[in-house]
Amino acid sequence: MPSKTNNGVGVQVEDTKICVVMVGLPARGKSYIAQLAQRYLQWLSIPAATFNVGNYRRHDAPQPTADFFDFSNPEGERKRRAAAEAAVADMLAWFRTGGVVGILDATNSTKERRKWVWDTCTAHGIEVLFVESKCDDEKVIMANIRDVKLTSPDYRGQDPEDAAQDFRNRIKHYEKVYKTIDADHDEDSYTYLKLMNVGKQVIINRIQDYLQSRIVYYLMNLHIRPRSVWLSRHGESLYNLSGRIGGDMLLSPRGEQYAKKLPELVRESVGDDRPLTVWTSTLKRTIATARFLPPHYNQLQWKALDELDSGVCDGLTYQEIKDRYPEDFAARDEDKYNYRYRGGESYRDVVIRLEPIIMELERSEDILIVTHQAVLRCIYAYFMKKDQAKSPWMNVPLHTLIKLTPRAYGTEEVRYEAHIPAVSTWRGKGSTAKHENPTPESL
Amino acid sequence: MDTLLTAEIAANAPRYRRRSSTFIDSIHDVSEDNDMAPAQLYSTMSGRLFHSGRITIVMVGPPARGKTHICVSMARYLQWLGVKTRIFHLGDYRRATIGPDGSLPDDYFFPDASPSSVILRQKILKKCREDIYAWLNHENGQVAIYDAVNPTASGRRSLAKEFAKHDVQTLFIESYVDDERILHDNAINVKISSPDFAGMDPEVAATMYLKRIEMRIPVFETMNEEELNYIKMINAGEKFFYNNVSFGYLSHRIVFYLTNLHIKSRTTFFARAGTTTEEDSYKADADLSEQGRFYAQRMSETLIKHREQERLELIAKGGPDTPQRPLSIWTSTRLRTIQTADYLKEKGYKVRQRSQMSQINPGVCEKMSERVIRQIYPEEVEKHGLDPYHHRYPRAESYHDLAVRLEPIILELEREQSDLLIIAHESVLRVLFAYLMHCSTMDIPNLKFPRDEIIEIIPAAYQNEAKRIRIPGLDPKLLPGSPDDIRIPGSRPLSRPESGQMSPIPGGLGSPAEPLERPSSEKVINTAKDMVADKIHDEI
Numbered sequence: 001m002p003s004k005t006n007n008g009v010g011v012q013v014e015d016t017k018i019c020v021v022m023v024g025l026p027a028r029g030k031s032y033i034a035q036l037a038q039r040y041l042q043w044l045s046i047p048a049a050t051f052n053v054g055n056y057r058r059h060d061a062p063q064p065t066a067d068f069f070d071f072s073n074p075e076g077e078r079k080r081r082a083a084a085e086a087a088v089a090d091m092l093a094w095f096r097t098g099g100v101v102g103i104l105d106a107t108n109s110t111k112e113r114r115k116w117v118w119d120t121c122t123a124h125g126i127e128v129l130f131v132e133s134k135c136d137d138e139k140v141i142m143a144n145i146r147d148v149k150l151t152s153p154d155y156r157g158q159d160p161e162d163a164a165q166d167f168r169n170r171i172k173h174y175e176k177v178y179k180t181i182d183a184d185h186d187e188d189s190y191t192y193l194k195l196m197n198v199g200k201q202v203i204i205n206r207i208q209d210y211l212q213s214r215i216v217y218y219l220m221n222l223h224i225r226p227r228s229v230w231l232s233r234h235g236e237s238l239y240n241l242s243g244r245i246g247g248d249m250l251l252s253p254r255g256e257q258y259a260k261k262l263p264e265l266v267r268e269s270v271g272d273d274r275p276l277t278v279w280t281s282t283l284k285r286t287i288a289t290a291r292f293l294p295p296h297y298n299q300l301q302w303k304a305l306d307e308l309d310s311g312v313c314d315g316l317t318y319q320e321i322k323d324r325y326p327e328d329f330a331a332r333d334e335d336k337y338n339y340r341y342r343g344g345e346s347y348r349d350v351v352i353r354l355e356p357i358i359m360e361l362e363r364s365e366d367i368l369i370v371t372h373q374a375v376l377r378c379i380y381a382y383f384m385k386k387d388q389a390k391s392p393w394m395n396v397p398l399h400t401l402i403k404l405t406p407r408a409y410g411t412e413e414v415r416y417e418a419h420i421p422a423v424s425t426w427r428g429k430g431s432t433a434k435h436e437n438p439t440p441e442s443l
Numbered sequence: 444m445d446t447l448l449t450a451e452i453a454a455n456a457p458r459y460r461r462r463s464s465t466f467i468d469s470i471h472d473v474s475e476d477n478d479m480a481p482a483q484l485y486s487t488m489s490g491r492l493f494h495s496g497r498i499t500i501v502m503v504g505p506p507a508r509g510k511t512h513i514c515v516s517m518a519r520y521l522q523w524l525g526v527k528t529r530i531f532h533l534g535d536y537r538r539a540t541i542g543p544d545g546s547l548p549d550d551y552f553f554p555d556a557s558p559s560s561v562i563l564r565q566k567i568l569k570k571c572r573e574d575i576y577a578w579l580n581h582e583n584g585q586v587a588i589y590d591a592v593n594p595t596a597s598g599r600r601s602l603a604k605e606f607a608k609h610d611v612q613t614l615f616i617e618s619y620v621d622d623e624r625i626l627h628d629n630a631i632n633v634k635i636s637s638p639d640f641a642g643m644d645p646e647v648a649a650t651m652y653l654k655r656i657e658m659r660i661p662v663f664e665t666m667n668e669e670e671l672n673y674i675k676m677i678n679a680g681e682k683f684f685y686n687n688v689s690f691g692y693l694s695h696r697i698v699f700y701l702t703n704l705h706i707k708s709r710t711t712f713f714a715r716a717g718t719t720t721e722e723d724s725y726k727a728d729a730d731l732s733e734q735g736r737f738y739a740q741r742m743s744e745t746l747i748k749h750r751e752q753e754r755l756e757l758i759a760k761g762g763p764d765t766p767q768r769p770l771s772i773w774t775s776t777r778l779r780t781i782q783t784a785d786y787l788k789e790k791g792y793k794v795r796q797r798s799q800m801s802q803i804n805p806g807v808c809e810k811m812s813e814r815v816i817r818q819i820y821p822e823e824v825e826k827h828g829l830d831p832y833h834h835r836y837p838r839a840e841s842y843h844d845l846a847v848r849l850e851p852i853i854l855e856l857e858r859e860q861s862d863l864l865i866i867a868h869e870s871v872l873r874v875l876f877a878y879l880m881h882c883s884t885m886d887i888p889n890l891k892f893p894r895d896e897i898i899e900i901i902p903a904a905y906q907n908e909a910k911r912i913r914i915p916g917l918d919p920k921l922l923p924g925s926p927d928d929i930r931i932p933g934s935r936p937l938s939r940p941e942s943g944q945m946s947p948i949p950g951g952l953g954s955p956a957e958p959l960e961r962p963s964s965e966k967v968i969n970t971a972k973d974m975v976a977d978k979i980h981d982e983i
Contacts (some may be wrong), residue, residue: 188682202685207702210858217699248838282835303835303844309804312726314838340776343726349776349798353848363695 016211017095019121020103023114023132025178026171027144029198030133033219034105035409037131040218043382044355045348046211047099051091053106054154057083063154066169071177088117092124101215102126109178111187118190129212130192131219132181137197198224221363229361229383230269230276230368231376231402234285235259236422239315240398243423243434246307246314251288254422258399259289261418265401266293266368269416276368279357281305286370297368304353307372311344318432333429336392347392351378358382373425380404383411393429395438398422497579498586498693499606503593503617505660507629507653509679509706510618514590515906516857517616520700523846523853523878526693527584533591536571552660554595576609586693587611594663603671614694615673616701617666622678626653629706674698679706703858709768711856711879712864712912713872713898714742716779725802725809731782738894738917739783743790745914746864746897769793769861773852775800780866787864799848802868806839832884842887846874853878872898879907 020037022030034050041048060079061068068076084106091102108114114130121128135141145167155163181192182205193216194203202220207213235255239247251259270276278299280286283306290299313321313328322329325342332339340346354375361367361379369379373396381391383404401416426438500517502510514530521528540563541547550556551564571589578584593599593615603613620626630649643651666673666686672694675684685698717735721727731739750767758764772787772794774780784794808816817824820836827834835841849871856863856875865875873890876882879900882890892898897912 200687202683202687202698204683204685204698204702206681210703210855213699213702213854213858216702217695220695220698303840303847343724343728352798356847356850 016100016209017126018101018212018215019091019117019126019128020101020215021108021114021117021128021130022103022105023108023130023181023192024134025109025174026107026167027141028133028135029140029144029224030107031105032409033131033133033195033222034103036222037101037215037219038103039382039385040358041101041215042385043351043358045351045388046101048101048103049091049094049099050103050105051087051094053080053084053087053104056086058153059083063156063158066166066173069170069173071173084113088120092120092126095124095126101211107174107178109174111179111184114181114187114190127208127212128191129215130181130190132192132194134180134194134196135198140198193219195219218359218362221359223363225365226405227365228403228405229366230266231379231404232262232289232368232370232400233373233376233396233398234283234289234370235262236398237285240423240425243317244315245318245321246310248283248285250284254399254420255285255289257420258418258422260292261420262289262401263293265416265418269401269403269414270366274366276366277364278368278370279305280370281307281372281375283307283372286372290368290370293368302357304357305369305371305375308347308350308374309341309344311341313341313344317434318427319434322432337388347374347378347388350374354378354382384413385410393442395424395426395442397438398425497584497611499575499579499611499613500586500588500697501593501599501602501613501615502588502590503599503615503666503673504619505592505594505656505663507626507656508618508620509629510590512706513616513618513676513701513704514588516704517697517700518588519878519881520853520857521586521697522881524696524850526586528586528588529578529584530588530590531571531575533567533571533589536567540567540570549659552592552594554662572605576611579611580609592660592663594660596664596666596668599666599671600668613672614697615666615671616697617673617675618679619665619675619677620679622681625679625706632708674701676701680704700854700857703854705858705860707860708902709860710862710902711900712746712862713876713892713900714746714783714864714866715869715872715892715894716774716777716783716866717742718894719779725805728778730778734918734920735779735783738914739786741916742783742897742914743786745912747790749897749899749912750862770864771795771859771861772864772866773797773800774866775802775868775871777801777868780868783866784864797852799852800865800867800871803842803845803870804838804840806835807837808839831888842870842874842884845870846877849874849878876900876909880909 020034022034024030031052034052038048038050057064057080060083061076064076067073069080071077087104087106091099091104095102104117108117108130118128145164155167158166181187181190181194188205191206191208191212192203193205194201196202199220199222204216207216235251235258237247237255238249238252239245240255241252266276275294275297278290278293278297280290280299280301282301282303286305287301293299310316313325316324318329328339328342332341337347340349357379369376371379374392376396377386377391377394380386380394380396380402381388383406386394397417399418399420399422401418403414403416405412405414423435424437426436426442427433428436428439428442502514504510514532518528518530537547548557548560548563550560553560556564571591575587575589579587593602599615603615606613620629627646627649630652631645666675669686670688671686672688673684673686674694674697675686677683680701683698683702685694687694717731717738719727719729719735720732721729722732750770754765754767770792772784772792774784774794774796776796776798780800781794781796784792788794808820811819816836823834823836827836831842833841833843835844852875856878865872867875869892872892873887876890876892876898877884877887879902895914895917897914899910899912901908901910
């Protein structure tokens, strides 16, 4: 079924608008999936936003009991419908301001509701991708109820046992009307992804363009096994000492100390003997930093983890850049994320080349990445949802190990300091100082 | 194991061929080296990647379901990623067993076949399986693609059991088609070149052919086996059902690839960017020169004319009078490529910039002469000579790095449905060409794309075809030189004397011999079509 934007002319991301419509009973991880998809797309500079119908409903009914969700309760039905309409109206308004992927996070559990969403979006030239999470594994559902729903604003301040019971009753009401997508073979014209029992079975129907296939692929690679990602910059380098950027220098004596300390720091953070996989860049300073890690840690070098290429400015100090390329210096401070060094890269370029790394990270378990300031900012921004205007200015101190652990709602961060002094490589807007102390808002 | 068997089969298989020209798609070659993995991310002692062991991908589906297209495309992509992949067509084994003059008994595919047919079937199957095991166990193969009909559930179950006994995982891929239009188109596209249908109306021939399949393969059970890992691809990618019992990343990757695959035929063109005002600097990112703009115009005019000519030729041959297929243009984010597309952009063609398509980064060797490089980096020169594909000079990118960053482009290339013109630096063209034509990593750094040619790549289910289109009226001064041509010492010449017969192109594609000798015929001889016809003929 060719869509309006895909009439054989080839699709460009910029003229595609997609509404990702979540489908499924409560406690099936819909919000988790929605949140990750939004984070991934935003990180790739694809404007994405989530519209959670529950949040709209709470305006009208802040802490409803399960009866509210009984489909024979006309009052509840009316309010829930009004909430869905408000969410979709806001989403359409957001698309008009340049949104590309809008995620409608709700149960959308009936055929009628799905048809209404599809009709509404299609009338506005927006493609619809239904993403259903279907699960009948009791263990997964119970874990979800415990972890997520009991922290939900719907049950704030209530007894956990009562809340769990009420929530199970709410699910029962939904079960009465719930129809999985295309159960009756009359929804086959929709584009949809159906994930059953955390990816044990998957149905992919009528993918229309590359961006949709990318989202589907990303969602298929998500897993819920517990794991962490460790990030570290290389040890202090000789160029760090002299305030020069880029280059391929070895470590300073203090940088060497950090390299020697790193195995201990990692062991302390991991807590047990399980081996990590170590990814470094291809530059000397990261390889040198990782070289004392235990030999049974598997090590891989990735060109994609090399530092942002500063082109003609490679090996210069900021003062020298300002003297030789005053316009470039100013332009970079103006829009650091998009500024591309002459003959080099921008932060945006780095994010694009890191995309396969993120995909690998999502599918992997415990990984330690030893890389560079700009690259680390980009990876960190992905996990911590930092926005593009701020992430290039973020302070990432040397000689510090960062542990990130993905959780249902957001990523948990712990920092381990090596307590080995190092220069600061952070730089404020407009500054040409060789070393300066970061301001509080850059942390 | 009996490796002689493989040789015998190979020698009997009509499609076996040693590649002798990079202008012939070598996806079906039996490669003896490890040089066929342009975008391999890392390597392991066993040679197997992605935390996966040995896998057999078992194809399921009657003829005319596009299995060949899927097998070949998948093998191309997996090998590109560095997964050692090989296709085993059961049809080849049937041919080799029966001999050139023999024919299959009529009940060969019947579930209640006569004892002699069952014995024949088992004999053929056994040979093929033995070769698969030999390859997986003794030649470090990772993925064997087993291309056969595999019509029954019981047969598939025992196949999975049998492979499991040998510590090989199975992933079934069924191509299921119930859309009559797709079946017909498939049948028309490849099958009617068989002599049996010569001179017949294509529609009639297709119907007859499909009927024949039904008669020969009366029982076919679509996959529904809960305990098996399988991907069911429905109506050429309209829908996928993916039953994942125990599989991980590699199968996700395959699904992702398949969701981007389509069966429409479209052409890819490659062209170089024009010359710039600061030709030998990588970092400068200079504008096009006067000459460069002239080139851009000439190239564009040639391409437009060529496409129109091809359309008219098709109509003259009795094809339908359809409007020109749409054409998209991709450039890198480097100014020279963007500006080379300007002429076409003004004509209303859609141009898209892709940052991943920037040329290979020459690193510190930029602007250095070969003599200087040898003086400063003698050790690097030596290393480069040993492995010009993977070696990187200080701060530079290797071709391997370039291939890895081009991977998303490869998927979009598969997805694109319009004709596509890629304007990029020679280094990028080399790698993309290598994907489409399956070139060895030893050849990639030496592929030549002279500026006075547009390369056209025409896809086909069985193998792709490459053509050169001459751009007339260019100043010879335009031809040589671009920053990625920096004479990096140590590159090996392309011609590989061990590769058997002589290239149909004098000097091969790799020889920059000036003046450039061109073959009298623009089209490279390619016998793929006859080969497919032959395969079809005895399949049914």
